Amino acid sequence: MTSTPMPAPTPSTPVTPPSQAPTDAGFQTGPLVDPAQAKVPGGTMIAIDAISKWYGDFQVLTNCTTKVSKGEVVVVCGPSGSGKSTLIKCVNALEPFQKGQITVADTKVMDKATNLPKLRSRVGMVFQHFELFPHLSITENLTIAQRKVLGRPKEDAQKRGLDLLARVGLSAHANKYPGQLSGGQQQRVAIARALAMNPIVMLFDEPTSALDPEMVGEVLDVMVELARDGMTMMVVTHEMGFARKVADRVIFMDRGEIVEDAKKEDFFGQPRSERAQQFLSKILQH
Ligand SMILES: Nc1ncnc2c1ncn2[C@@H]1O[C@H](COP(=O)(O)OP(=O)(O)OP(=O)(O)O)[C@@H](O)[C@H]1O
Numbered sequence: 001m002t003s004t005p006m007p008a009p010t011p012s013t014p015v016t017p018p019s020q021a022p023t024d025a026g027f028q029t030g031p032l033v034d035p036a037q038a039k040v041p042g043g044t045m046i047a048i049d050a051i052s053k054w055y056g057d058f059q060v061l062t063n064c065t066t067k068v069s070k071g072e073v074v075v076v077c078g079p080s081g082s083g084k085s086t087l088i089k090c091v092n093a094l095e096p097f098q099k100g101q102i103t104v105a106d107t108k109v110m111d112k113a114t115n116l117p118k119l120r121s122r123v124g125m126v127f128q129h130f131e132l133f134p135h136l137s138i139t140e141n142l143t144i145a146q147r148k149v150l151g152r153p154k155e156d157a158q159k160r161g162l163d164l165l166a167r168v169g170l171s172a173h174a175n176k177y178p179g180q181l182s183g184g185q186q187q188r189v190a191i192a193r194a195l196a197m198n199p200i201v202m203l204f205d206e207p208t209s210a211l212d213p214e215m216v217g218e219v220l221d222v223m224v225e226l227a228r229d230g231m232t233m234m235v236v237t238h239e240m241g242f243a244r245k246v247a248d249r250v251i252f253m254d255r256g257e258i259v260e261d262a263k264k265e266d267f268f269g270q271p272r273s274e275r276a277q278q279f280l281s282k283i284l285q286h
């Protein structure tokens with residue numbers, strides 16, 4: 001997709017004042033996940049094998065190894081600067097790494113033969129900032145990559161996009177522009193947009209940390225539903241309530257290393273490392 005900025009026409013419809021805002025359609029029943037991707041026991045979906053990465057002389061990741069099985073939800077936490085974002089960006093090759101290997105399904109991420117646009121089209125990514133195209137309507141945001149990257153016909157792309165918009169409770173907003181939606185609503189659109197590509201895994205990097213507190217819940221609700229539908233997910237977040245509810249495992253990173261990689265029950269029960277214990281006690285104070 002091109003990053004050339006395009007002139008952003010001013011949306012013709014004024015922002016609806018909150019008192020008159022159409023209420024969200026509410027969560028529809030039905031899976032968020034393509035049934036073909038639904039939970040099937042076993043099978044490694046993401047294998048991160050001894051990766052190390054440097055920015056110049058600075059080593060940002062040191063010998064990181066972990067696996068995410070199909071249908072598994074892995075929460076990644078740790079102090080600021082510990083390498084969480086860098087690690088998940090390596091999974092869809094947004095960041096190169098110098099040592100080790102990452103395999104997504106059967107595709108080796110750093111292999112010269114790998115078709116990166118194709119890999120990225122199957123690895124959904126949701127960032128802290130929603131990064132919707134401001135000059136495109138919500139429907140256009142939901143369909144553009146389906147059409148340009150996957151070559152889906154317009155009608156099919158629209159059907160899939162609008163279906164997912166309904167699933168995240170936002171049918172009423174299909175013709176609006178991103179700037180007319182709240183942060184929480186925009187983030188739900190960003191999730192729907194990623195799902196529209198039929199991803200085999202979803203990566204989230206602090207998807208709720210830029211939101212006003214009252215909007216965090218609606219985004220987490222969509223993510224919980226997605227997890228329960230069997231999506232394979234790697235989620236960088238400090239929302240420990242979410243981790244307790246749906247994570248299978250928790251990875252704790254510090255200074256570029258995976259210090260702890262434990263089942264949720266073990267991590268919250270008694271983290272092994274002192275660093276994880278200190279981190280948990282700090283964030284759980286609030
Ligand atoms: N492009 C870059 N060039 C140089 N150093 C970088 C670059 N991006 C990140 N870093 C450094 O790499 C380290 C890890 O950064 P990263 O963003 O992965 O941390 P993080 O755990 O996601 O932190 P946060 O919780 O603040 O988001 C930090 O010390 C950061 O300053």
Ligand SMILES: [Mg+2]
Pocket residue numbers: 084085086205
């Ligand atoms: Mg980060």
